[in-house]
Amino acid sequence: MNTTPAPGYAFAELGELVQDHAASRSAAYDPFTVERLAATGVGAGWSCLEVGAGEGEIAHWLVRRVAPGGRVLAVDLAPERVPAAAGLRIERHDIGHDPLPTAEFDLIHARLVLQHVPERQAALDRLRTALRPGGWIQIDEFDVSYGPVLMAPSAEAARLYETFLAAKNRALAATGARPTWGREVAADLAAAGFEAVDPQPRIVLWQAGHPGLELLVSHTRTLRDRLLEQGMTDSQLEQVRAVMRHPGFRAASCVRYCVQARRP
Numbered sequence: 001m002n003t004t005p006a007p008g009y010a011f012a013e014l015g016e017l018v019q020d021h022a023a024s025r026s027a028a029y030d031p032f033t034v035e036r037l038a039a040t041g042v043g044a045g046w047s048c049l050e051v052g053a054g055e056g057e058i059a060h061w062l063v064r065r066v067a068p069g070g071r072v073l074a075v076d077l078a079p080e081r082v083p084a085a086a087g088l089r090i091e092r093h094d095i096g097h098d099p100l101p102t103a104e105f106d107l108i109h110a111r112l113v114l115q116h117v118p119e120r121q122a123a124l125d126r127l128r129t130a131l132r133p134g135g136w137i138q139i140d141e142f143d144v145s146y147g148p149v150l151m152a153p154s155a156e157a158a159r160l161y162e163t164f165l166a167a168k169n170r171a172l173a174a175t176g177a178r179p180t181w182g183r184e185v186a187a188d189l190a191a192a193g194f195e196a197v198d199p200q201p202r203i204v205l206w207q208a209g210h211p212g213l214e215l216l217v218s219h220t221r222t223l224r225d226r227l228l229e230q231g232m233t234d235s236q237l238e239q240v241r242a243v244m245r246h247p248g249f250r251a252a253s254c255v256r257y258c259v260q261a262r263r264p
């Protein structure tokens with residue numbers, strides 16, 4: 001049955017698919033995220049904020065990293081999904097609206113969160129003042145406007161994949177999200193008064209079984225109602241799942257930006 005999707009965070013009602021989503025996201029994106037976080041020097045005694053912590057993988061990495069003596073605050077609209085750990089405080093918090101402490105953190109990280117928050121520029125201002133002078137922010141975000149098919153079992157299969165990506169991007173934009181925000185993060189951080197802004201882009205090859213592509217497979221189910229609203233059919237969603245799992249399919253990923261900056 002087709003139901004009208006609610007506005008707001010597009011993935012709020014993942015239900016039992018939440019673990020699949022989190023596992024694919026973590027496998028696809030954690031290595032680059034933690035490589036860059038480690039380069040800040042984060043270590044024993046640091047105070048960190050993980051924004052939109054999801055299932056808490058990065059919050060837990062930070063907790064291990066800042067021991068002994070450090071602490072991590074993980075916030076999310078749905079904080080119950082973050083497992084508890086010593087040194088980790090977990091709070092419900094809307095980063096678009098709720099206040100943050102002043103000059104509290106040495107490091108703030110947010111991955112794939114602020115693109116979903118229409119008030120993101122105001123949030124960047126609050127995140128800047130939540131950092132201690134010299135403190136680091138790292139924002140990991142996508143620009144989904146790039147992601148060409150490189151090889152497909154047929155021209156029709158390639159077109160179907162492109163149709164799916166376009167429908168998905170429209171569906172996300174309809175919720176107030178900005179799925180191309182990755183390309184704007186660096187400029188927005190500079191506009192919010194951060195310094196030493198350092199944007200690093202990354203594109204990888206997607207083929208059957210790649211966790212980044214599996215995340216898209218899972219989106220055909222989690223965003224199903226929103227995709228039907230954008231003109232796709234259940235039959236097309238089934239077909240595009242088969243395309244993305246075909247051994248002959250290859251695509252470039254979207255661009256993933258990992259942007260670091262510091263509070264002056």
Ligand SMILES: C[S@@+](CC[C@H](N)C(=O)[O-])C[C@H]1O[C@@H](n2cnc3c(N)ncnc32)[C@H](O)[C@@H]1O
Pocket residue numbers: 009011025026051052053054055075076077078093094095096110111112113116117
């Ligand atoms: C795509 S998930 C990413 C989770 C995690 N950062 C990661 O990369 O694995 C987005 C997360 O942001 C949270 N979120 C969305 N809007 C938010 C808001 N306004 N304030 C706080 N968290 C929010 C969601 O509940 C979800 O856990």
